[in-house]
Amino acid sequence: MGLKIGVAGLGRVGAFHLDTLLAASAVGEVFVTDVVPEAIGSATGRYAGVTGCADVDAVLAAGVDGLVIASPAAGRVMPIERSVAAGVPVFCEPPIAMSSAESAAVRARCAAAGVPVVVGRHRRFDPAVRAARAAVSVGELGFVTAARSTTLDPAPPPMSSVAGSGGIFRDFAVHDFDTLCWVVGGDVVEVYATGGNQGDPGFTANDDVDSATAILTFASGAMGVVSVSRYNGRGHDCRLEVHGSTDSVVAGWDHRTPVRNLDPRCAFPSGTPHGSDLDRFARARRRELGEFCALIGGEPPSWQSPFAHSPLCSVEEAHEVALIADAATTSLHEKRPVRIDEIAAI
Known part of the structure; x- marks a missing residue:
């Protein structure tokens, strides 16, 4: 069947991530949402295997294995926290919050949940x-x-x-x-x-x-x-x-x-x-998202690291x-x- 991945935010970067996920052999279904309904309709109309959802809660209710967040910066804290509360790993474009104090609070909640959260650093x-x-x-x-x-x-x-x-x-x-x-x-x-x-x-x-x-x-x-x-x-x-x-x-x-x-x-x-x-960084972005999918799918990293730990960026x-x-x-x-x-x- 492959992984079920959610995408929140279908702007320029979110659309790129959607293309990447649909081309990945590890991914079976993608569930998308955006504050602009037309963006959801455009995505579901263009691609097979994409299901539109009203909001992040609906994406999480679909039983996704991971959530990719590419919504505007001011609106990323809520989907991160909803996702980790549901036990769903997150890949989020930076910044994760609008200040270091707010990011510290997100960091604490993620640590308490014990759910993998990756921040985009392509x-x-x-x-x-x-x-x-x-x-x-x-x-x-x-x-x-x-x-x-x-x-x-x-x-x-x-x-x-x-x-x-x-x-x-x-x-x-x-x-x-x-x-x-x-x-x-x-x-x-x-x-x-x-x-x-x-x-x-x-x-x-x-x-x-x-x-x-x-x-x-x-x-x-x-x-x-x-x-x-x-x-x-x-x-x-x-x-x-x-x-x-x-x-x-x-x-x-x-x-x-x-x-x-x-x-x-x-x-x-x-x-x-x-x-x-x-x-400039198309291949690097695809490698990064591929490694996130490997992480949540329990597979070997898609982009081998010469270092002792994954290059994926932590909270x-x-x-x-x-x-x-x-x-x-x-x-x-x-x-x-x-x-x-x-x-x-x-």
Whole structure:
């Protein structure tokens, strides 16, 4: 029969997850819901094996083996908590909550329920990012001096999405924060952030910025730099650099990297720029969701890990990133360095 999986939220990412699940041999049936009834009708009309449900409770009542949550950020706590209360494992797009305090409460409830909850961190399933982590883990770089994660989108999302996003650090840069923590290892102890607006005035109206940079100080002394922007007309740019005392490595430099090289002696990059995150990380996202299905189905991992544990992101790890995002948000508004223990104590 295969697994029965629920999908809550059928927007851009939810629709991608639905396509992935329907193509997976381990999945037999998919039950979907969305706050927009037309989205449910579109999904059930396009695909066989998809059943529409009025809400998350109806999806859970169908006896699903797992729930994939891709609904808007402000509405993810309820389906997570309903699912774990029903004993159903969860895969949730980040962020899981709108603040680190709220994510701490979700973390506690999930721990008490003892039900697997995975938070989406698809970059961990990108081969180059994983190779960078492996290089750091075995000491190929010596001690890490600095790591940089850059994410630039070609255009901003609708202002209706920005209004309920929680800000650029909670909504957008969480993947960069997680990547640096996962690759470098160790705790972040302090954050300094800055940002600004030169595009749509809606960002300012929503107390947000369209471009930002955060400097992370790790307990080891390593420095992390995160640069993000909603405006990069050439395409979707996502890159990682890790510099150490004996070597340096990069991930995300390929022939579709959306930069224009002005060196006349070099033809790199030569391909069509990446158009979006779903374009850039399509295979990584499929691998990640495949490993979630393997986890709940009791099968061997679909994407073998060279490490002692699965690269799937736990709620505990997601909460640590939420603390960094809140520290960056506070630093942006108060224009000062913010320690992580200050945010954790709130």
